[in-house]
Amino acid sequence: MDFxxxxxxxxxxxxxxxxxxxxxxxxxxxQVLKIYSGGLGFLAGSHMRSAYNLKQDVVGIGILWKFGYYxxxxxxxxxxxxTWTRKMYSFLEDTGIKFQIEIHSAPVWVKVWxxxxxxxxxxxxxxxxxxxxxxxxxxxxxxxxxxxxNESTKLAQYILLGKxxxxxxxxxxxxxxxxxxxxAHGLPAAFHLLKKYNGNLQKVKEKLVFTTHTPEEAGxxxxxxxxxxxxxxxxxxxxxxxxxxxxSEGELFNHSLCALKMARIANGVSELHGVVSxxxxxxxxxxxxxxxxxxAQEFKYWGDKELYIAKDENNDTIFDxxxxxxxxxxxxxxxxxxxxxxxxxIFTIVWARRFAGYKRADLLLHDKDRxxxxxxxxxxxxxxxxxxxxxxxxxxxxxxxxxxxxxxKNHKNMAVLTGYELSLSKSLKQGSDLWLNNPRVPxxxxxxxxxxxxxxxxVNLSTDDGWIPEFAKHGENSFVVPKCDYENMSxxxxxxxxxxxxxxxxxxxxxxLYYDQPKKWRKVQQNAMNDVKDQFNSDRMADExxxxxxxxxx
Numbered sequence: 001m002d003f004x005x006x007x008x009x010x011x012x013x014x015x016x017x018x019x020x021x022x023x024x025x026x027x028x029x030x031q032v033l034k035i036y037s038g039g040l041g042f043l044a045g046s047h048m049r050s051a052y053n054l055k056q057d058v059v060g061i062g063i064l065w066k067f068g069y070y071x072x073x074x075x076x077x078x079x080x081x082x083t084w085t086r087k088m089y090s091f092l093e094d095t096g097i098k099f100q101i102e103i104h105s106a107p108v109w110v111k112v113w114x115x116x117x118x119x120x121x122x123x124x125x126x127x128x129x130x131x132x133x134x135x136x137x138x139x140x141x142x143x144x145x146x147x148x149x150n151e152s153t154k155l156a157q158y159i160l161l162g163k164x165x166x167x168x169x170x171x172x173x174x175x176x177x178x179x180x181x182x183x184a185h186g187l188p189a190a191f192h193l194l195k196k197y198n199g200n201l202q203k204v205k206e207k208l209v210f211t212t213h214t215p216e217e218a219g220x221x222x223x224x225x226x227x228x229x230x231x232x233x234x235x236x237x238x239x240x241x242x243x244x245x246x247x248s249e250g251e252l253f254n255h256s257l258c259a260l261k262m263a264r265i266a267n268g269v270s271e272l273h274g275v276v277s278x279x280x281x282x283x284x285x286x287x288x289x290x291x292x293x294x295x296a297q298e299f300k301y302w303g304d305k306e307l308y309i310a311k312d313e314n315n316d317t318i319f320d321x322x323x324x325x326x327x328x329x330x331x332x333x334x335x336x337x338x339x340x341x342x343x344x345x346i347f348t349i350v351w352a353r354r355f356a357g358y359k360r361a362d363l364l365l366h367d368k369d370r371x372x373x374x375x376x377x378x379x380x381x382x383x384x385x386x387x388x389x390x391x392x393x394x395x396x397x398x399x400x401x402x403x404x405x406x407x408x409k410n411h412k413n414m415a416v417l418t419g420y421e422l423s424l425s426k427s428l429k430q431g432s433d434l435w436l437n438n439p440r441v442p443x444x445x446x447x448x449x450x451x452x453x454x455x456x457x458x459v460n461l462s463t464d465d466g467w468i469p470e471f472a473k474h475g476e477n478s479f480v481v482p483k484c485d486y487e488n489m490s491x492x493x494x495x496x497x498x499x500x501x502x503x504x505x506x507x508x509x510x511x512x513l514y515y516d517q518p519k520k521w522r523k524v525q526q527n528a529m530n531d532v533k534d535q536f537n538s539d540r541m542a543d544e545x546x547x548x549x550x551x552x553x554x
Contacts, residue, residue, distance in 0.1 A: 001114075003095040006172045008057055008124060009117060016056035018550045020178035022047065022123075023061050023165050023186030025157070026069075026146060030120045031423040034068035034087055035127070037146055037389065038354035039448060040213060042425075043269075043538075044182055046298040046448075050542035051123035053300070059174070061165035061186075063157065064092070064113050064127035069146045070392050072418040078409075079402040080418070082392040084145065091119055092127065098134075099171050101163050102232045103156050108142070109134040110164045128164045149393045155223060155231045158255075162188030163235060170196075178550045181210045181263075184221065184255035190262045191235040201245065201262065205288075209549045210263040212256055212290070215276045215445045220256040228253050247286060260287040265549055267293040269446040270467045276442055293544045294467055295446040299537040302452035303529075304430055311526050319522065323457055330431025333424065334385065338408070338415045346413070347514050348383045350432035350458070352420060355390035355397040358443040362400050364436075365407065366499050374503070375411055380511035387417040387428060429453040434510065437462040438498060441486050454478075454532040457525040461505060463498055471536065477527040479505050 001009075026041035027033075027048060036045065044060070051058040067084040075081045092113040100107040111132045115125040130142045141148075142156045162181075166189040169176055179189055190208050197203040214220050229239050246258040260266055260281055265288050268274035274292030281287050304326065310319035324344045331342040342348065355361055364384075365371050374382055386404050390397035401416070408414040417424065429435070435453035437444075437460060447466035454460060454471075460478040462468045472478040481501040486494050514521045534540065 003097055003172055006174045010055055012057045013055040016054055016546050018178060019176045020058045020180055020550055021061055021169055021176040022058055022180045022182060023161055023189060024182035025161060025185045027060060027062050028422055029122055031421055035062060035065045037069040040183060043295050043448060046538035047542055048122040048125060049298040049301060050538040052117055052121050053539055054542055056542060058123045060123050060125035062127050063143050063161055064129045065146045066131050066144045072389050074418060078405050080398050097171055099167060101167055103159050104231050108139045112168055126168060128160055130160060152231060155228060155233060158185050159188045159231060159233055162186040163192045165189055166192040177207060178209055179207050181259060183213055184259040187255055187259050188233055191237060195235040204262055205264045208263040210259045210266040212266055212277055213269055213445045215273050215442055217280055220254060222252040222254050225251055225253040257284060263288045265289050265552055267291045267549060269295045271470055272442060273445040291548050293541060293548060294470060295448045296536045296538040296541040297448050297452040299455060299533055303455035307457050311529055316522060326430035330427045333427055334415045337417050340412050340415050342383050346381045346383050347433050347511060349434045349436050350385045350428050351436040352387040352428045353449050355388045355401055357396060358440045360438050361386060362404060363438050363499055366495065370503050375413055380515050383413045385415045385417060387420040387424060389420050429456045429458055432458040435460050438502060439463055439465050440494060441465040451532055451536040454528040457529060459524055459528055471531060477524060477531050479510055
């Protein structure tokens with residue numbers, strides 16, 4: 001293939017002819033390609049698959065992480081041990097393209113790898129690497145670890161994604177009308193364009209769109225402006241000129257704020273997150289419009305076909321048999337990792353997602369008496385599984401993970417699994433009866449894991465945050481903790497309120513329904529499968545990106 005004059009290798013649907021490039025730090029495409037950490041990657045992966053389904057004129061741009069995020073292993077006592085192993089990918093094609101970009105006032109070589117759309121049924125994708133012989137050791141390490149803890153390395157990674165990705169498009173003569181940033185990591189692309197257009201910010205705005213995922217200002221990345229400047233983040237723009245664009249006071253550069261100033265339009269990732277984002281950023285003059293486009297997951301990848309066939313044919317026997325089979329498959333993984341033998345006839349709860357403080361992985365354990373009562377309930381027995389990757393330097397979340405591991409040693413019906421990637425995620429969603437999601441409201445921007453769980457007949461029990469308000473009908477397709485006046489509560493009060501409500505719903509509604517009224521439980525499962533299939537399928541999301549972000553004038 002001639003990558004210097006690249007053409008999309010499939011026929012473009014005339015509805016999606018606007019040429020877009022999608023920049024993301026991580027993509028969860030397939031288990032074998034370990035270049036993702038969590039929800040942002042799962043979202044980006046589903047987007048790339050849907051771009052292929054709809055035959056959109058989109059290319060994906062990311063980084064080829066030599067060691068991925070990290071491999072989640074265990075110490076001798078079962079506690080968490082992050083390990084880094086070099087990844088090998090024979091299915092990626094060497095484009096033969098090499099070019100230089102400036103990082104920290106020095107030229108750094110960038111090599112480019114290509115993922116053909118037919119391999120995993122995605123949009124064409126390009127992955128950037130600095131791990132080439134021409135670079136010094138420090139430059140080589142830029143693409144080693146996703147979300148490196150070192151601040152300078154992290155900024156260099158953003159420059160590689162943004163500036164490197166934008167320069168790649170120039171190198172390939174592949175004109176793009178839309179530069180879509182998934183989070184602000186790729187913002188250096190905007191400064192590359194600003195330089196290319198001789199400082200014409202209006203021309204940059206015509207091309208730039210931005211998806212923001214963070215529902216509170218403190219969570220948006222800020223770095224020392226001088227350090228960003230020294231790292232060559234701004235493609236030659238002076239600090240005064242940058243301040244004029246970004247517009248906040250002080251010595252810190254706010255990446256998301258600057259993206260909102262340089263983009264033509266932006267979107268939050270659920271209706272609630274759009275509302276929260278508009279309120280949060282409205283105090284700053286000159287930001288672009290923020291719409292809402294709710295995140296989604298690709299149905300073809302996540303949904304269990306056999307379950308849907310049984311549901312659509314109204315064959316309850318086959319439906320229940322299939323769900324039990326999926327549970328048995330998951331329980332083989334549980335047995336292999338923990339030595340616990342789980343029973344497919346017993347109600348199984350799963351909490352699985354990135355470990356982060358606000359997601360409250362251990363909330364059920366805040367009331368130990370009630371937790372033990374739940375685990376030892378002979379009338380309504382339960383099994384509980386936890387899984388998820390804390391950030392390797394987030395010692396508080398690692399401590400939570402390890403506390404759960406220690407507690408699990410006392411119970412044969414409690415398990416904590418390692419290796420929460422696409423494969424295990426799919427098994428957990430297929431094999432769970434209940435998908436537990438209890439973030440502090442309104443901290444969860446979207447939280448898509450519950451969507452793909454519902455596509456596998458796993459019923460959501462959630463606090464009323466992220467995408468849940470758009471989906472949930474309590475007792476019909478899911479179960480939801482009723483919202484409270486959280487703004488006037490302390491964190492302690494909020495946690496206590498949510499904890500009590502979760503236990504009440506579990507003890508008084510969910511468990512009696514599952515064991516005493518299996519027909520009604522199956523109806524809840526199937527309602528969830530019906531309600532999630534189209535509205536929260538990423539084909540809808542990818543279509544809305546074109547409709548609301550790329551072609552807003554139509």
